[in-house]
Amino acid sequence: MKKIIIIGYxxxxxSAALYLKRAGLNPLVIGxxxxxxxxxxxxxxxxxxxxxxxxxxxxxxxGVVQAKNLGVEIITDSVISLKQGEKGFIVTTTTNQYAxxxxxLATGKTRQTLNIPGFxxxxxxxxxxxxxCDGYFYRRKKLxxxxxxxxxxxxxxxxxxxxxxxxxxxHGHELTCTVENDVNTAKIIRFxxxxxxxxIVTDQGEVPVDGVFIALGVPSSIDFASQLGVIVExxxxxxxxxxxxxxxxxxxxxxxxxxxxxxxxxxxxxxxxADSIYSYLNK
Amino acid sequence: MKKIIIIGYxxxxxSAALYLKRAGLNPLVIGxxxxxxxxxxxxxxxxxxxxxxxxxxxxxxxGVVQAKNLGVEIITDSVISLKQGEKGFIVTTTTNQYAxxxxxLATGKTRQTLNIPGFxxxxxxxxxxxxxCDGYFYRRKKLxxxxxxxxxxxxxxxxxxxxxxxxxxxHGHELTCTVENDVNTAKIIRFxxxxxxxxIVTDQGEVPVDGVFIALGVPSSIDFASQLGVIVExxxxxxxxxxxxxxxxxxxxxxxxxxxxxxxxxxxxxxxxADSIYSYLNK
Numbered sequence: 384m385k386k387i388i389i390i391g392y393x394x395x396x397x398s399a400a401l402y403l404k405r406a407g408l409n410p411l412v413i414g415x416x417x418x419x420x421x422x423x424x425x426x427x428x429x430x431x432x433x434x435x436x437x438x439x440x441x442x443x444x445x446g447v448v449q450a451k452n453l454g455v456e457i458i459t460d461s462v463i464s465l466k467q468g469e470k471g472f473i474v475t476t477t478t479n480q481y482a483x484x485x486x487x488l489a490t491g492k493t494r495q496t497l498n499i500p501g502f503x504x505x506x507x508x509x510x511x512x513x514x515x516c517d518g519y520f521y522r523r524k525k526l527x528x529x530x531x532x533x534x535x536x537x538x539x540x541x542x543x544x545x546x547x548x549x550x551x552x553x554h555g556h557e558l559t560c561t562v563e564n565d566v567n568t569a570k571i572i573r574f575x576x577x578x579x580x581x582x583i584v585t586d587q588g589e590v591p592v593d594g595v596f597i598a599l600g601v602p603s604s605i606d607f608a609s610q611l612g613v614i615v616e617x618x619x620x621x622x623x624x625x626x627x628x629x630x631x632x633x634x635x636x637x638x639x640x641x642x643x644x645x646x647x648x649x650x651x652x653x654x655x656x657a658d659s660i661y662s663y664l665n666k
Numbered sequence: 667m668k669k670i671i672i673i674g675y676x677x678x679x680x681s682a683a684l685y686l687k688r689a690g691l692n693p694l695v696i697g698x699x700x701x702x703x704x705x706x707x708x709x710x711x712x713x714x715x716x717x718x719x720x721x722x723x724x725x726x727x728x729g730v731v732q733a734k735n736l737g738v739e740i741i742t743d744s745v746i747s748l749k750q751g752e753k754g755f756i757v758t759t760t761t762n763q764y765a766x767x768x769x770x771l772a773t774g775k776t777r778q779t780l781n782i783p784g785f786x787x788x789x790x791x792x793x794x795x796x797x798x799c800d801g802y803f804y805r806r807k808k809l810x811x812x813x814x815x816x817x818x819x820x821x822x823x824x825x826x827x828x829x830x831x832x833x834x835x836x837h838g839h840e841l842t843c844t845v846e847n848d849v850n851t852a853k854i855i856r857f858x859x860x861x862x863x864x865x866i867v868t869d870q871g872e873v874p875v876d877g878v879f880i881a882l883g884v885p886s887s888i889d890f891a892s893q894l895g896v897i898v899e900x901x902x903x904x905x906x907x908x909x910x911x912x913x914x915x916x917x918x919x920x921x922x923x924x925x926x927x928x929x930x931x932x933x934x935x936x937x938x939x940a941d942s943i944y945s946y947l948n949k
Binding site: 429 | 680688714715716728735736926930931933934941
């Protein structure tokens with residue numbers, strides 16, 4: 384069992400890892416493939432210390448190398464689930480499972496949504512981003528889950544327990560996992576309905592649904608947090624002055640806890656959270 | 667008149683400058699000659715973003731270049747006095763004087779002290795680091811001021827008002843300014859006395875004194891702050907949640923306000939202070 388797993392290897396996660404490593408702990412850092420990082424090509428000009436503007440992606444790579452040089456264990460993988468174990472937490476990635484006493488959520492705020500007409504309108508009115516959170520309200524209903532990989536498979540397992548009628552919509556993508564459910568590979572054109580969603584319109588026709596669960600790509604920290612019952616306010620994970628969520632041993636830092644969405648703040652968060660995590664693990 | 671002068675071009679000062687410049691203000695940053703920076707040759711390993719350890723001095727240089735590249739006005743000079751003007755503040759350096767509506771103190775905590783036997787013992791018992799703060803208690807006494815440059819000259823002006831018997835001790839250094847007082851160029855060996863200091867022992871003999879004021883090198887932020895009546899607690903400048911001291915328009919950030927003496931914290935401070943200064947100047 385690990386002492387501490389850090390999910391996310393951006394500024395907050397790596398900053399925490401640097402401090403924890405130097406404090407004598409051996410954090411395991413799990414971050415997404417940098418290739419999957421969109422929106423990180425902007426030049427960073429206001430983070431102290433770099434005489435020339437640096438591309439966000441390069442800064443992240445540099446931070447990962449920095450941590451590795453210090454001996455921090457870093458794995459590139461996508462976390463698809465976070466659960467409480469008998470003691471501590473179970474972190475499941477697309478390829479493995481890890482146990483730890485404490486977890487630091489530091490994945491930033493980028494999240495997969497669907498740029499499809501009707502998505503915003505019906506979000507919360509039949510469209511959900513968290514099967515574990517909302518699945519129960521759709522017992523025995525006609526459900527769709529949108530996704531094509533390990534994260535979808537994980538969410539689908541839960542949905543299959545609440546309904547016998549769950550169809551997988553790959554939205555034109557290739558299915559990269561094995562499922563026993565019906566699979567619809569058509570491209571989704573829009574979601575329609577009245578007060579609530581009623582149909583998925585694809586390029587191959589309309590399909591009636593009661594509920595649609597989005598599980599494309601990989602889940603965000605907010606998704607993990609929701610799965611565990613963490614208090615989320617205004618799309619920010621709530622933490623106390625020690626960067627701890629309402630769940631003991633579960634910490635969060637960086638953009639996901641709100642405040643200024645700045646690297647300087649995320650780095651500071653990481654340092655401070657490391658301190659609290661160290662105290663927590665040595666109490 | 668400038669809107670904002672930042673004293674110090676380390677992480678806190680430059681971070682604040684970057685944010686203020688990008689917010690449309692034109693901060694003037696005044697920092698000490700890097701050659702004078704001792705104790706900055708350590709390698710920095712725990713500040714996020716640098717794949718290889720970077721020497722403290724190089725990081726500071728890199729930050730200065732970063733700010734200059736963004737168009738920030740940076741002057742290398744030693745601030746020797748900070749006073750309140752009719753509106754705002756008057757910042758005096760060894761070569762010039764500047765007025766500004768607000769000031770950010772971000773000089774870090776390095777300060778000149780004397781590694782001479784008796785210095786620690788008699789500090790507060792006849793040895794003072796601030797003529798403006800303590801000079802009044804030595805009216806008409808036999809005083810010594812230790813120093814050789816512009817800062818000493820500035821402090822001496824004040825002492826000459828409280829006593830007609832002030833001798834300048836250059837401690838073996840060459841006098842780099844003009845004074846009308848007696849000058850003793852002998853090297854100081856130790857300070858002696860009973861409950862309070864009574865004599866300066868030099869390599870050329872003993873000199874009786876009632877009070878000794880140290881004004882070697884350049885003053886620290888704590889010295890400036892003390893001159894202005896800023897609340898200082900446990901050698902930290904006290905600031906509110908907006909990084910403002912008890913004097914309106916005077917802000918402080920970085921090591922001098924206490925907390926973790928870490929670059930990540932200083933950079934964060936600078937960013938946050940910039941925000942408060944911006945609000946203050948636009949209120």
